[in-house]
Amino acid sequence: MADILLKNVCxxxxxxxxVVDDFNLNIADKEFIVFVGPSGCGKSTTLRMIAGLxxxxxxxxxxxxxxxxxxxxxxxxxxxxxxxxxxxxxMTVYGNLAFALKIRKYPKQEVDKRVHEVARSLEIEHLLKxxxxxxxGGQKQRVAIGSAIIRKPKAFLMDxxxxxxxxxLRTQMRVEFAKLHKALGTTTxxxxxxxxxxxxxGTRIVVMKDGKVQQADTPERIYRYPANRFVxxxxxxxxxxxxxxxxxxxxxxxxxxxxxxxxxxxxxxxxIYLKGTLAKCLxxxxxxxxxxxxxxxxxxxxxxEAVSGGFADSCAGFTKRVKLREVLGSEVVLYLxxxxxxxxxxxxxxxxxxxxxxxxLFFNPEKIQVFDKDTEENVLL
Amino acid sequence: xxxxxxxxxSPYFYLIPSLLVFAVFLFYPFxxxxxxxxxxxxxxxxxxxxxxxxxxAELLSSAxxxxxxxxxxxxxxxxxxxGMFLGLVTAVLCNKAFPGIRVxxxxxxxxxxxxxxxxxxxxxxxxxxAVGIVNKLTGLDINWLNDPNxxxxxxxxxTAWLNSGINFLYFSAGxxxxxxxxxxxxxxxxxxxxQKFFSLTLPGLSPIMFYTFVVNIIQAFQSFGQIKILTEGGxxxxxxxIVYSIYRDAFFNYRFGSAAAQSVILFIIIMLITLxxxxxxxxxxxx
Numbered sequence: 173m174a175d176i177l178l179k180n181v182c183x184x185x186x187x188x189x190x191v192v193d194d195f196n197l198n199i200a201d202k203e204f205i206v207f208v209g210p211s212g213c214g215k216s217t218t219l220r221m222i223a224g225l226x227x228x229x230x231x232x233x234x235x236x237x238x239x240x241x242x243x244x245x246x247x248x249x250x251x252x253x254x255x256x257x258x259x260x261x262x263m264t265v266y267g268n269l270a271f272a273l274k275i276r277k278y279p280k281q282e283v284d285k286r287v288h289e290v291a292r293s294l295e296i297e298h299l300l301k302x303x304x305x306x307x308x309g310g311q312k313q314r315v316a317i318g319s320a321i322i323r324k325p326k327a328f329l330m331d332x333x334x335x336x337x338x339x340x341l342r343t344q345m346r347v348e349f350a351k352l353h354k355a356l357g358t359t360t361x362x363x364x365x366x367x368x369x370x371x372x373x374g375t376r377i378v379v380m381k382d383g384k385v386q387q388a389d390t391p392e393r394i395y396r397y398p399a400n401r402f403v404x405x406x407x408x409x410x411x412x413x414x415x416x417x418x419x420x421x422x423x424x425x426x427x428x429x430x431x432x433x434x435x436x437x438x439x440x441x442x443x444i445y446l447k448g449t450l451a452k453c454l455x456x457x458x459x460x461x462x463x464x465x466x467x468x469x470x471x472x473x474x475x476x477e478a479v480s481g482g483f484a485d486s487c488a489g490f491t492k493r494v495k496l497r498e499v500l501g502s503e504v505v506l507y508l509x510x511x512x513x514x515x516x517x518x519x520x521x522x523x524x525x526x527x528x529x530x531x532x533l534f535f536n537p538e539k540i541q542v543f544d545k546d547t548e549e550n551v552l553l
Numbered sequence: 554x555x556x557x558x559x560x561x562x563s564p565y566f567y568l569i570p571s572l573l574v575f576a577v578f579l580f581y582p583f584x585x586x587x588x589x590x591x592x593x594x595x596x597x598x599x600x601x602x603x604x605x606x607x608x609x610a611e612l613l614s615s616a617x618x619x620x621x622x623x624x625x626x627x628x629x630x631x632x633x634x635x636g637m638f639l640g641l642v643t644a645v646l647c648n649k650a651f652p653g654i655r656v657x658x659x660x661x662x663x664x665x666x667x668x669x670x671x672x673x674x675x676x677x678x679x680x681x682x683a684v685g686i687v688n689k690l691t692g693l694d695i696n697w698l699n700d701p702n703x704x705x706x707x708x709x710x711x712t713a714w715l716n717s718g719i720n721f722l723y724f725s726a727g728x729x730x731x732x733x734x735x736x737x738x739x740x741x742x743x744x745x746x747x748q749k750f751f752s753l754t755l756p757g758l759s760p761i762m763f764y765t766f767v768v769n770i771i772q773a774f775q776s777f778g779q780i781k782i783l784t785e786g787g788x789x790x791x792x793x794x795i796v797y798s799i800y801r802d803a804f805f806n807y808r809f810g811s812a813a814a815q816s817v818i819l820f821i822i823i824m825l826i827t828l829x830x831x832x833x834x835x836x837x838x839x840x
Binding site for chain 1: 732734735740741742743744745748752753757759
């Protein structure tokens with residue numbers, strides 16, 4: 173079990189290219205932290221710096237109160253699961269599991285006991301005599317996890333461990349990871365580019381882009397209150413819709429005026445009445461200015477739902493032509509024509525709109541996020 | 554199903570060119586050697602008197618032949634283990650990326666491009682008792698190539714160095730095939746450099762090491778040029794390896810029958826060792 177603290181950590185390569193820039197994070201004991209971001213954002217490099225496989229160019233890495241910048245990987249007490257499993261091909265499953273204990277000169281009986289315990293818990297006891305080349309992807313993954321947990325490390329480091337598995341097995345192993353963390357309570361740092369893994373596994377998620385931390389928070393808060401436009405669009409599938417609008421005032425209330433063509437066939441007011449902190453913030457800082465409004469596809473609804481939700485009067489009727497309709501059983505996803513990209517709405521399965529139809533949609537004002545047009549940062553965070 | 558005669562015969566026509574080459578340069582000399590080993594020959598190498606296994610019996614009762622076998626054994630052991638050790642060490646040293654790596658790699662692979670006779674000439678000068686650099690540097694006064702205690706080692710070490718170039722290439726290729734992430738995992742698992750070398754590198758090299766071992770043994774048995782130039786089997790037969798003994802019997806003593814019998818024995822020894830090696834491969838090669 174370990175507390176891990178990263179202070180202003182940077183990674184620069186010899187050619188001066190910076191991969192990780194001013195990374196700050198305090199990981200508490202027993203946390204399950206997920207680093208998520210697009211390819212090349214520096215998440216694996218950060219993990220490797222924590223493991224001791226990459227040098228830290230600047231900044232400090234503290235593990236359990238000890239400065240570890242110059243501590244060898246083998247002395248950091250971590251376990252790592254690699255993307256390609258990194259099983260020792262010349263050893264049997266037993267040898268792979270026992271390796272970390274054998275080199276620490278554990279008594280033979282203790283090694284044997286622990287190997288069988290771990291193998292039993294991961295249901296790979298019948299594979300102990302096989303070599304990695306005789307195992308399936310899922311079995312290799314279990315052996316890799318077994319090798320990591322067998323010596324009860326300070327923390328688990330996992331570098332995209334599920335990316336080589338098929339979709340079904342990935343879901344199954346995801347559940348196993350969650351169970352494992354619950355059972356062992358070991359601090360875990362998990363790297364992935366799959367946001368479903370990030371959302372389901374992490375107690376906290378660190379969203380990264382171009383070597384910088386964009387936001388580090390709980391999955392719920394990252395989803396509901398993204399720190400900037402990048403996080404808003406990266407987390408969530410389909411991503412958050414972003415619309416340009418203008419902040420104004422009407423009847424003494426702050427409103428967002430949608431920058432859209434008015435369609436006389438519909439009764440939409442093209443404005444959203446805001447309340448609370450967001451209204452105050454926009455009134456003071458953005459009155460008359462353009463901002464970016466973000467709304468999740470599931471927070472978009474039709475008139476009836478807006479009425480029952482009590483926000484039909486305070487919200488614009490947003491009118492668009494349906495480009496594509498996807499029926500997913502439990503919901504209908506409509507892709508609507510927009511200036512630059514798709515506007516997506518997740519509606520109830522009763523919706524009957526087809527491609528080419530015009531549809532009037534309403535936004536729940538309480539679920540709206542507003543971003544500065546220039547900095548693209550969330551105005552409230 | 555009925556097949557036409559033309560279909561049965563035609564594949565063999567395609568084999569004729571290679572069969573011809575094999576027949577002229579391999580099969581004929583091979584069977585001719587076995588044939589000659591059963592005869593006493595004249596000075597022109599023509600079989601004159603059938604003696605059956607007489608040549609073999611004579612060899613097996615000859616102290617010179619047994620000495621030659623012993624010398625060959627020592628020579629092969631030094632050449633194979635020395636050459637493989639040098640190749641392995643240099644390959645491991647060059648397995649990391651650092652400035653000037655190409656210069657080192659070229660230097661370590663260079664012996665493979667040097668003719669054994671040229672290398673022998675260089676060594677002859679280096680080991681010269683009066684002007685040689687070895688004596689100058691060590692401050693010793695040893696006649697390396699004329700002393701029966703040192704001559705064999707000198708020739709064997711030269712041959713090991715010559716073989717180390719190709720071994721370096723084999724091992725470098727083998728090291729390149731070992732997945733880098735298993736070393737990273739071993740580092741995180743707590744292994745130090747020596748543990749990684751013995752637990753991962755050596756087993757990882759076992760397939761290429763087996764191949765290199767077999768090739769090195771065969772090469773070592775067939776070494777000739779450097780012995781011819783440096784010692785000519787002497788002093789006092791201390792470097793008279795079996796191949797040089799065959800050469801001397803055939804082309805100095807004109808005893809082609811005895812030389813052929815030695816060749817057959819050498820063939821049997823190499824064949825047996827190779828067969829044993831392939832048997833052991835199944836146990837020793839890890840994956």
